[in-house]
Amino acid sequence: MDKIKTQLQQTSQATHSERRGRLISLSALSLIVLVVIAIFWFVATKGLATFFENHVDFWSFLSGKTWDPGVKNASGQPLFGALPMIVGSFLITVLAALVATPFAIGTAVFMNEIEPRHGAKIIQPVTELLVGIPSVVYGFIGLSVVVPLVRNTFGGSGFGILSGTVVLFIMILPTVTSMTADALKSVPRYYREASLALGATRWQTIYKVVLRAATPGILTAVVFGMARAFGEALAVQMVVGNAALLPQNLVSPSSTLTSVLTQGIGNTVMGSLQNNALWSLALVLLVMSLVFNLVIRLIGRKGALR
Template identity: 50%
Template structure:
């Protein structure tokens, strides 16, 4: 009768176990190498795409100053925007100061409205809200984050602009309409980052404050919010970055007038609006087209500046 596997000698079984273990270790080694290489490849692709975009926009944007001979000071600080003016009338002028001012006014006012409200909502969600309130509030914030920007713009165009026109005067297309729409759009970003910053605080800090006799409001105001300040500032900067780069929703409600405003009810134009409105009417290599790429380069520079601020404030111990 033939021997079964149970009757095999211990030496044979041990040998097979060693072979199986060796094969497993070899497979695991090559699997780790493959995983490491594929993740490194993906990381290099992302780096390559980022560097390529920066180089491409920089090359296009600098053409205004290198190829066309426009002064950077004139481009940044002049309000004269006549990119298609013929040579016999003095030639084209590409001053973008009105666009820059418009972007800064709309973005900063939106953050001034949105930041306090977002931080209060984040504190309520993390420290005050009951479980049922959190379950209602969290989906509402996610819905706000998922609404397309064109919907925000259309709602503002249909409801906010007529309301401003009928109750305050003017055309309704104004700075007021722009930053109100934008402040609602950036709420989810600031709320999410602020709530995460508050949740990351050690629970012992809250317990220690309460043990010393602090009320819940004193604990929030004097301990938790100051301790999470760097995260809260990071959320505000992220919201400002989103506001500065928003185009479609703002473009629909601000009037897009190329002049400096004198009132909050005046129409205005932003960098993103100018790019989206004019890019389809320009010819590649022409001064007008290059000037729009220079405005895109300016937006990219501002985004890099915001990223630098976020990294600065995110470092442990920067904000005391």
Template identity: 55%
Template sequence: MEKLVPAKERLLKSEKNWMNGEVRGKILVFLCAFIMIAATISITIFLGTKGLQAFVKSGVSLIEFLTSQNWVPSKLPKPEYGALPFIFGSFAVTFLSAIIAAPLGIGAAIFMTEIAPSWGKKVLQPVIELLVGIPSVVYGFIGLTVLVPFVRNHFGGLGFSLLSGMIVLAVMILPTITSIVTDGFNSLPNALREGSYALGATRWQTIRKVLIPAAMPTILTGVVLGMSRAFGEALAVQMVIGNVSRLPHGILDASATLTTIITLNMGNTTFGSVENNVLWSMGLILLVMSFAFILIIRYISSRRKI
């Protein structure tokens, strides 16, 4: 009995230490979650407050801001702050880049998972990782020195255009779409493939009529995430799109986005001025669109679980 007492004490001490470690772990996890939530709420409140000052404090018309095509902050006696060209440019370059990147990303994912599963991933995976690791300024510099002259010489115009912007963004969001779609195809049960083959379907029929419909929620999630990144990109697009404050009439015309105008003008304004507040309003639009993309992704994910 005397020998059992120390063993029992060690067991109780070990259990007590384990409980203390579990409590510390829970506190640390909850603290991290609280910091993330508090940071998100703080950024939203701050940006919302600053973004609304242009309409509440500075007297800028919300309707004129959203519908006017005239951006002349230096006009006297009444400056004009029409953000429609920039809003249109952001949506245009985002959707056009997704139109290019989505088929390429889905095709690459199908190749890696279904066509050549033994060696396809070994070839494409390093390429995708390389594209992810390239800084956006490098994409912009390559677009400025290679893509813009190519567009100017072969398609006309100045080269600084929506076409150049959407190609640069398509390359940037391609890894995001490819990675998510690849995970979606890998997560599908093999019973779907085996059942399709057992019914006499070919590999292409299985991919087109069985696997793609089954993975469609994941595919849409990848495309939306890619569009979300494209919508918020600034530096690479700024170097190739032209940055003009007018609506483009075609993909060869120069344009501008909300992010490019903010980065170009924010350093030249005085904090608290009308133009500065209007730029914060553009930032609020970007935040609202980010929330919209998140809601779309959450909706798609909930449909996938049904």
């Protein structure tokens, strides 16, 4: 009897395994949190050094139109104007999202609502394949095909906002399409059946019921695609022209935050004013990525409450 009582009071092997699994999960989660905090801390300390150590005016940094680290203005402030890069990044991102969204929604509707059998066999594998293509390949295609096409059609050098928009449109289209398709799949089947039972046509059901029910998921897909487009570096750098100037039109050479960072970060000395200014650009990029993630979470939360 005492032996049975002792066995019952001992911790079972399953409990030990559960505790080990919980400890491993907690350790992995803590490591991820520490890495994220370390990244934010490192970029923030480097980026804010431009304003607290080098005494660069914050508003002049954000609103200045000239990026020339080797020159100072009349008040002795270096010409670190990040406005051209910020405008270029937002312009390319918004245009790429505006162009990609109708194509993504149309493809997702075809895959899920019109021809789900062919969509699952043909379109979905092709979309997944496009997601895995490296960005440098998109950049080379843009450099070899898009830039000459823009130059021959609209004039100029071919490098600029338009070329960057086309390349980013192709890059984010598979991502937005896949997430939109998942949003459409999440719409309950009885929504469609109820709509058809009330006499609605298939197109009325798709437009009035399915798309409206999937709106939060579609918006999440669009914002997620914009976040990827905003942070893309190599492909955009190869086609945008890399001129730190405010874009005058869609075919004039411009630059983005990522293109200036990739070009200049390896040519500066750590701790110098020029290097700190580039880290300030990285901080702006990181903050904007955080804003995109917060918007995605906000949209997802509103969608869950509906």
